[in-house]
Every structure is written in structure tokens, then in C-alpha cells.
Amino acid sequence: MRSPTTENAAMPKTAQPLYQQLADTLKQLMESGSIGAQEPMPAERELAITYQVSRDTVRKAIRLLEQQGLLYSDHGRGTFAAPAAVRQMSRFLDSFTDDTIKRGGVPGQTILAMESVAANMAIASLLHIEPDEPLLRIKRVRLMNGKPVGLQESFLRLPEGAQLERQELERTGSLYRLLIDKLGIKPSESLESVGAVAAEAGDAALLEVAVGTPLLLCERVMLSDRREPVEYCEMKYAPPYRYKTRISKGGVN
Amino acid sequence: MRSPTTENAAMPKTAQPLYQQLADTLKQLMESGSIGAQEPMPAERELAITYQVSRDTVRKAIRLLEQQGLLYSDHGRGTFAAPAAVRQMSRFLDSFTDDTIKRGGVPGQTILAMESVAANMAIASLLHIEPDEPLLRIKRVRLMNGKPVGLQESFLRLPEGAQLERQELERTGSLYRLLIDKLGIKPSESLESVGAVAAEAGDAALLEVAVGTPLLLCERVMLSDRREPVEYCEMKYAPPYRYKTRISKGGVN
């Protein structure tokens, strides 16, 4: 393991922190099968010596993998590779595009509308803006392997003068990618509320299901890295689409 | 801030780590209103001096509060109190009982069944046991303020010889509390899958809704601290009950 700060001035600025590099290394260790599920990893002190880093750096790498669900540590017993079922579940923000790929499907979309609208009171309140302020509304049918699985309606609060072209969205597929790459808006947190509703006529037609079919309704407020609300989004998913998530107890170090 | 390990031999074993004590202190700082939403906290180095701890300990306290959604740090800018909306959303395991209390309601339950059953193939596979192994089945109607909001059916894999009495469950209300306090089983992680289904006749009657009403269906596999599957649970919630959760980007230190 190489210190990112010593002698070598040619270190590219893409250099990652040591603990991330180490985390990647450990990840490979597990994925290669050298360490099976539920089996113990080498001890922290041992890893520190092996990779020539401080024990603290080892611990940071382990904490990182623990948060990703790949590992867990038990006081006095050791650190173990997580069971396979846990490893697959993400606990983090995933765009529909990324999530679909992770599930082994091909993501797609049909853009039904993309226009500037005035905020109504409810949305204005959620996004902390004044009613009538302009928002970008995007309504899409999300596809998995070419078949409609969900209906998604976003209301975006864009920075002054920012523009998003329909063409750009069609090309990249992912709205979040566009926000990050083009506008520098980094989603950091989202607040979600999940419930069930019956499909109305319009929704039913777009999702190709019967009126009254139970749909999974998910509302979300997405916050930027400065914790400013950026998007309100309403999603309706037809069965058998499922939300999957991993929940765990807290813990710092 | 007092070191938990120095001189004073009379330190009770309930002594919490310094960083937790500090986290509690900072929490109060925010709740007392001295530091409003989005406002900057004192710098890490300053907190270290103020509370007589190392900067690393301060950082651990901050990481803890960050995971709880109370705080966030921006490189080069500072550390800020989170907006109120974020603070209320838990990202962690919460029993129905705790969650209901957090929402300001009074939790209740009606136990419909509590019996030993043989595992069927589907559940056996999820819990990593052989079919026909005995499981404890608990079916309950969950109440909020006396009104039914959800139907919950748990299948528990108990340790050899362990017993749970109906009376105990009725008294404490919370199955998870019972698992922790009586059997020493500590829930550490759960894998959830959420979707929507139509209410069948039986469910509809218990939840006091019409047949066909869209229900929020949540399946869960709960793992103990050793990552052994302990419970499979199926929950059905009637509108307007909502699952609320906070999702964030990862991050270690």
C-alpha cells in the first residue's frame, strides 16, 4: 500500500485515500473467494503489517466495507465476511438506472413531459421556495428490459439560469448523472415515504395494468450536499416491482 | 469531559465512550436551540479544546451524529446542524413500538396467534434451516392509538430450548425487546423488500378496510449480531400508513 503523499510527485490527483485503496483490496480478497461468507478476515493488526499502514487506516477501510454490508466486526471475536444475502442489498442512494443495472436488467425510459411549471403550495413548502417559483417538471415512464415498471414525476429546483435539454436526458438516461456532471449538484441525502395506492385510469394505461391495481407509491425529497432541497419526486411502481433495502444498527468507529 | 479510564476506580461500568458522551452533549447543544438548523457548529479543533478531548474523539462524535442525520460536515467549510426534516427520519432498525412512539402515537397490538409450526420450504430457505424445523409463529394486528394499521406475521427461529410466553409479549408489546432482554438475541441488520398488494378478505376484515384496498406489503429477514437469520416477517399496512426513511451517500471518516 502506497502513501498518497510521499516522495513521488507524479502522483495523479485521482489518487484515492489509503483506506479506500485498502478497502478495494480487501473487497477483491472476498470476491476472489479466498475468504468465504461468514469466514474470518485477518486481524486488524495483521492487515496493518501486511499492507504497511497504520491500524487506524485498516479500521477505516473495515468501517467502509461494513457500511456497504460486505463485512462486520464482533468485539473480541474478529472481523468476518458478510453473508451473500446482505452483500447484495444497497443502503444508499441509487438512481433507477443504476439500480436496474444492479438487478441485471436493462434500464430505459420514455419522456412524457419536460417543461417549466410554477410550484404549487404543497411542493413549494417541501422544497422551501415560494409558490409560483419556476420548477422543471419531468414525467417519465421507466422501463426495465423494455417493459414499463414505473411512473416517475420529478419537480426540480434548478439554479438561476441553469438549463436541462430533453435531448441530454434522453441520451444519458439518468437525471442524477446529469445533475452531477452538468450542474454540479451532488445528491447527498433523500427523504422517502412509501405507501400503497390504487392505479388510476391514466396511470393504469401507462403502466399497462388494470385500473385499481395496487401500486407502490414512493415520494422523495432529494437534498444536495448543502442540504438544500433540490427535487420532489413521486414514483408509482406496478407489481411485481419491489423496493429492496438493508437497514442496520448505527455505529461509528 | 471525563476520561473513562483514569484514576477514578469507582467508574461505573455503565460509563459510555467519550465520543458518545460528547455526541450527547452536542445533541443537547442543538436541541437547546443554541445552534439552529443549517448553522455552523464550532470547529473540530475548538471542540477538542473546549471539552478536553483529542480531535479524533471529536470527529467520532461528529460521525455518529452525522449517521443519525443530525449533522453534516463539508470539507473546507465547516460542520452544520442538519435541517429539521432530515433529523426526524431514522435510517435504522426501529421496532413498530419504537417507531409509533416516535411518530407521536400510542402503540398497541392484538395477538391473533402464537404457536409452534413447522417451517415450509420457502421460509426454511430464507432462514437457512431445514424444512420441518420448528419455528415460532406470531400473528398480530398492530394498533396505533387503538386503531388497526397493520398486520404482522413473524416466523422466529429460536435457540434450542428457548421459550417465549404469550403473556410476556403482551406485557412488553415489543417482540424485539423480548429477544434482546430475554434471549440475548441482538438484531443487527435486516433485509427488506417492499411492494404493494390488494387486501384479501381475511386481511381486509382485520384491518377494517374494503377487500381490494391497496396495502403496503413489507417482507423482512432479520439477522442477529452474528448475522444468522432469526426472523422472517411479513407485514401489511393499510393506507394511510407510510414507511418513512432516510437514505444517504456512504462515507467513513
Place this chain on the structure above:
DNA sequence: GAGTGGTCTAGACCACCAC
């Protein structure tokens, strides 16, 4: 008792942001 993870320290330097 031996080995593991958990907590804590004091100090160093880097990367980023705002003025």
C-alpha cells in the same frame, strides 16, 4: 492467558473553501 476489536491520544500534513 492470548488474541481480537474498541477507545483514546498528540501531532503531522493535505485538500478545500472563503475572503
Place this chain on the structure above:
DNA sequence: TGGTGGTCTAGACCACTCT
């Protein structure tokens, strides 16, 4: 440029688990 958080180190001691 000065202040902030981010990374890293080396060493100490505690708490827990297993045998």
C-alpha cells in the same frame, strides 16, 4: 492566506471472547 475538515501515524490501554 487562514481556517476548516480529511487523512495518516504510532503507540497505549481497555473490553470482550474463546479455550
